[in-house]
Amino acid sequence: MDKELLEIVFDNLYNGIYLVDGQGVTIAVNRTFEEMSGFTNAELAGKSLYDLVGPDNYFTGSASLLVLERKSPVTATYSTKTGRKLLVKGRPIFDDRGKIRLIVNTIWDLTVVQYSQKIDADTARSQFLSEEDIITCSERMNEVIDLALQVAITDSTILLSGESGVGKSLLAKLIHRSSERKGKPLIQVNCAAIPESLIESELFGYEAGAFTGADRRGKPGFFELADGGTVFLDEISELPIHIQSKLLWVLQDRSFFKVGGREATTVDVRIIAASNKDLAKLVATGGFREDLYYRLNVVPIPLPPLRERREDIPVLIRYFLGKFNRKHRCYKEFSPALVRQLAAGQWPGNIRELENAVERLVVTSRSDRIEPTRAFGLASDPLLHPGQTLKEMVAGYEAEILLKAQQEYGTTRNIAAALGISQATASRKLQQALEDKERSAKAEK
Ligand SMILES: Nc1ncnc2c1ncn2[C@@H]1O[C@H](COP(=O)(O)OP(=O)(O)OP(=O)(O)O)[C@@H](O)[C@H]1O
Ligand SMILES: [Mg+2]
Incomplete structure (x- = not known):
């Protein structure tokens, strides 16, 4: 096909197109994208996405930057400053040596134009x-x-x-x-x-x-x-x-x-x-x-459950972290170990559960850098603490059981009876669990 014809096609596609090179620099956008975003090709071409993305910048996020990081296709939605909602599918094109040569982003406009039909307010459900x-x-x-x-x-x-x-x-x-x-x-x-x-x-x-x-x-x-x-x-x-x-x-x-x-x-x-x-x-x-x-x-x-697409977990964590930092006006970050811990979880409640977990960590942690915690479902996934020895994991699990038993049964005597151990053992192990808990609370501070 000749070049002129290709240009006509490029500009007349129903979707927006945004081309990026292997360094994250904008090569070109088509006319549909100009209409969707309100930005012109002249404005964007030659600019690095690293300079275009940010809270008060051209774009709130970039699928291309995620593609560069993950080296795989990414789908994400973003809002533009002009109040439009765009869905971006970014796909990497590799060269012979396996490096990203080009990223082709295809964009859908999901903006919903307000309709005038009046909806009965009491249809609450x-x-x-x-x-x-x-x-x-x-x-x-x-x-x-x-x-x-x-x-x-x-x-x-x-x-x-x-x-x-x-x-x-x-x-x-x-x-x-x-x-x-x-x-x-x-x-x-x-x-x-x-x-x-x-x-x-x-x-x-x-x-x-x-x-x-x-x-x-x-x-x-x-x-x-x-x-x-x-x-x-x-x-x-x-x-x-x-x-x-x-x-x-x-x-x-x-x-x-x-x-x-x-x-x-x-x-x-x-x-x-x-x-x-x-x-x-x-x-x-x-x-x-x-x-x-x-x-x-x-x-x-x-739709596949989250545990069958664990590669999404770190990306979702980053997205939710940004969301809850904005919501709660804070700047917390997760340590890589915590991200690994979360990425290894079972997540029976899938993304909703992950989202809630991120929010809970953001609002309950006292330090700005959040480290792995025992709070995450040891019972549901015994391997949740990579890097720990078996002895440490078992000790952690035991401590959790004792703290729970204390809430449930109150006295060491009742704990001992419920767990089938002597009162002296219950007392010693509970003491140990309480000390550990205090230590990890201090470490978080
Ligand atoms: N890919 C995703 N990226 C970002 N957020 C997501 C993604 N998938 C789900 N979520 C969020 O996770 C939560 C749960 O999603 P949703 O309500 O669509 O699940 P559902 O399958 O309808 O669940 P249920 O069967 O319980 O109704 C929502 O807050 C949603 O915004
Ligand atoms: Mg639902």
Whole structure:
């Protein structure tokens, strides 16, 4: 292809493009990126990202710098100073010697233009998902996001699955925001949080005078409120069977009857469902309608748990640390040993648990540099303290048990009885545990 043609393509892509060299210096951006960011190619070309990134700088963060550091593809979202939300996928191109020659960043604009449709304020359980960022350098998550972006522009029904806290809600929001429907509502419905007696009228609405106690004018349901947009049905496995049949109708011909209604209501909605239970298993045991399952499972997107993408842990820690330092107005940092400790954890609660752990460490530590601590789930992962001898680990675990037993049983006599040791041993070991605790508290100061 000739050069002129390539330039035309470069500037007319639907995505923004940002090219960076192996040293982090901007080579060029395309016109779409200029429009998205408000910065021109002339302004950015030749400038190092190390000089462009910072709290009061051009960009709040940079996928390219993460790519340079990790030497692997990275996906991250950022906000621009002009209030736009961008998703950046950075991909390294290596030379013959395995050095990064070029980083190609592809950018999606996730900015949601405010829509004017008024949403009933008392639909408390349905909410607009708040602003949250996505950061990942794991290959599997990059594939997940690729797939999500690819199907976002279609109207396919999507089924997100994965353990609690892996980012299902976050991904649902990403799909909505990168779809043609982004100017219309995204209504999130947590099927587990709505009482069974209300769920039908909440979802489908009711006609005037449908039942005693109902609003005299009737009320629109979530599907109607989401017209033109997306309905995100979270924890779909908790939907009662009779509602499942009604949902099947919506999926088949986008129409339904309101409670007490005689005429069908038709809506234009995209449906995204999520579950942390295995729906196929529920189908096998009769807990979920098989036909509905197939209707929902058009595009299945399974999200891997955090312990299967540990490479994300250090990057997420850095991101959350920045977030909580800003929130709590402090400048704390984690020692490399602490990051290693956290990266070795099991994280059954996934990213949500990691996020909470980082915040807890930031607000509870007294020193600005936070070191490894015993506070992290020795019981769930016995190898959490790399670098310690077996004897030290066992001693640490023992101390933890004694402190817990003291809280639980109070006196050394009761501790001894509960743990099957003599009172003298209980007393000695407890004393030791208390001293250790004091010492590590001092060390943190
Ligand atoms: N890749 C990521 N980068 C940054 N933050 C993330 C990422 N993935 C998840 N989070 C954060 O982790 C928390 C949990 O994510 P989310 O609510 O999407 O999980 P979930 O799978 O919907 O969990 P549940 O099944 O419990 O509803 C959120 O605060 C979210 O912003
Ligand atoms: Mg969720």
